[in-house]
Amino acid sequence: MTQNSFDVAVIGAGAAGLNAALILGQARRSVIVFDNGSPRNAAADHMNGFLSRDGMNPAELLTIGRGEVRKFGGEFHDGTVVSVTRDSEDLSADFSVELADGSKIQVRKVLVATGLTDRLPVELEVFGERWGRDVLHCPYCHGYGVRDQPLGVIAKSAEFAMHQALMVRQWSDDVVLFLHRITELGSEDREKLAARGISIVEGEVAGPVVEDDRLVGVRLADSTVVARSAVFVGGALTMDPNDAILRAFGASRAETMMGDFVTVDMMGATSVPGVFAAGNVVDPGAQVIMAAAAGAKAGAGINMMLTNDDLEVALALRS
Numbered sequence: 001m002t003q004n005s006f007d008v009a010v011i012g013a014g015a016a017g018l019n020a021a022l023i024l025g026q027a028r029r030s031v032i033v034f035d036n037g038s039p040r041n042a043a044a045d046h047m048n049g050f051l052s053r054d055g056m057n058p059a060e061l062l063t064i065g066r067g068e069v070r071k072f073g074g075e076f077h078d079g080t081v082v083s084v085t086r087d088s089e090d091l092s093a094d095f096s097v098e099l100a101d102g103s104k105i106q107v108r109k110v111l112v113a114t115g116l117t118d119r120l121p122v123e124l125e126v127f128g129e130r131w132g133r134d135v136l137h138c139p140y141c142h143g144y145g146v147r148d149q150p151l152g153v154i155a156k157s158a159e160f161a162m163h164q165a166l167m168v169r170q171w172s173d174d175v176v177l178f179l180h181r182i183t184e185l186g187s188e189d190r191e192k193l194a195a196r197g198i199s200i201v202e203g204e205v206a207g208p209v210v211e212d213d214r215l216v217g218v219r220l221a222d223s224t225v226v227a228r229s230a231v232f233v234g235g236a237l238t239m240d241p242n243d244a245i246l247r248a249f250g251a252s253r254a255e256t257m258m259g260d261f262v263t264v265d266m267m268g269a270t271s272v273p274g275v276f277a278a279g280n281v282v283d284p285g286a287q288v289i290m291a292a293a294a295g296a297k298a299g300a301g302i303n304m305m306l307t308n309d310d311l312e313v314a315l316a317l318r319s
């Protein structure tokens with residue numbers, strides 16, 4: 001780091017954080033970006049659904065993004081931010097950003113773009129070894145790549161099972177819903193699945209069957225193997241936002257279908273003055289292009305707040 005104070009700290013160098021840093025750098029703000037090297041899609045070889053970047057390796061996007069941010073003066077520090085505190089009780093005071101190595105940086109505003117952590121239920125963790133390859137969470141990210149193949153769906157509730165099975169059916173006419181631990185699937189839901197030609201497999205799932213580094217089936221607890229070449233587990237996941245920094249400030253939250261998330265306004269501002277958030281940390285459904293767009297908006301929101309602060313100071317100096 002060339003200095004120990006910046007206009008803005010961006011925590012997280014995924015699509016959201018990098019796009020915010022780009023906007024802020026182009027707005028001639030000094031920006032430091034912290035990152036500890038665990039983007040959510042690290043397991044994927046390809047990134048789909050991003051206009052003009054479709055199919056690109058996700059790591060390549062981040063490398064290019066870092067280069068663009070640097071062109072406008074943005075700095076990077078690879079490390080974990082452990083806390084952010086306001087320097088006084090005055091809500092316009094600056095912040096101290098503390099790193100795992102104990103060093104501290106002063107900043108005027110903060111953007112939290114730390115993403116989320118996908119967690120499989122304990123009994124399905126054995127599927128984690130195939131994560132992002134043929135154990136998949138999102139049909140928009142992976143569906144086209146496994147089109148017309150024998151697909152499976154595993155979920156944690158009837159609601160999630162119905163949602164994902166009916167959606168995955170768009171990509172293949174051979175879809176099996178593994179009931180696993182779902183006990184509440186009613187006759188109406190079964191009728192809907194039958195109408196779309198989706199089979200139901202009763203019984204608990206035990207694990208993946210892998211041959212030559214490819215998923216070839218799902219083994220049930222009774223040792224039956226159901227041949228499948230990919231399985232969607234999005235409806236079984238818990239998506240935990242990496243939002244300890246926001247929680248520590250007491251930022252307002254809301255319960256959603258996908259969990260408890262900090263709320264932001266349309267420019268990415270949280271309920272805590274000077275603290276913004278963007279991307280999966282506040283929006284679990286955001287794909288890369290949406291996370292980048294939210295970061296761009298938050299960058300503009302932060303610049304607007306800094307512009308107003310600068311005006312206040314200038315007016316005070318004249319009086």
Ligand SMILES: Cc1cc2nc3c(=O)[nH]c(=O)nc-3n(C[C@H](O)[C@H](O)[C@H](O)COP(=O)(O)OP(=O)(O)OC[C@H]3O[C@@H](n4cnc5c(N)ncnc54)[C@H](O)[C@@H]3O)c2cc1C
Pocket residue numbers: 011012013014015016017034035036037038039040041042043044046047048049050079080081082113114115116118131132137140141142242278279280281286287288289291
């Ligand atoms: C397997 C898989 C495949 C996917 N494929 C696609 C796809 O094809 N197309 C698509 O559009 N989307 C895809 N996604 C979704 C995509 O991962 C997200 O949309 C995207 O990563 C969100 O960007 P983000 O910037 O919010 O978070 P992230 O990309 O997760 O970036 C957050 C960054 O913050 C850092 N960080 C976290 N906490 C700290 C801390 N305390 N201090 C410092 N740094 C910290 C992390 O290391 C990470 O680099 C996929 C997701 C998965 C799981």
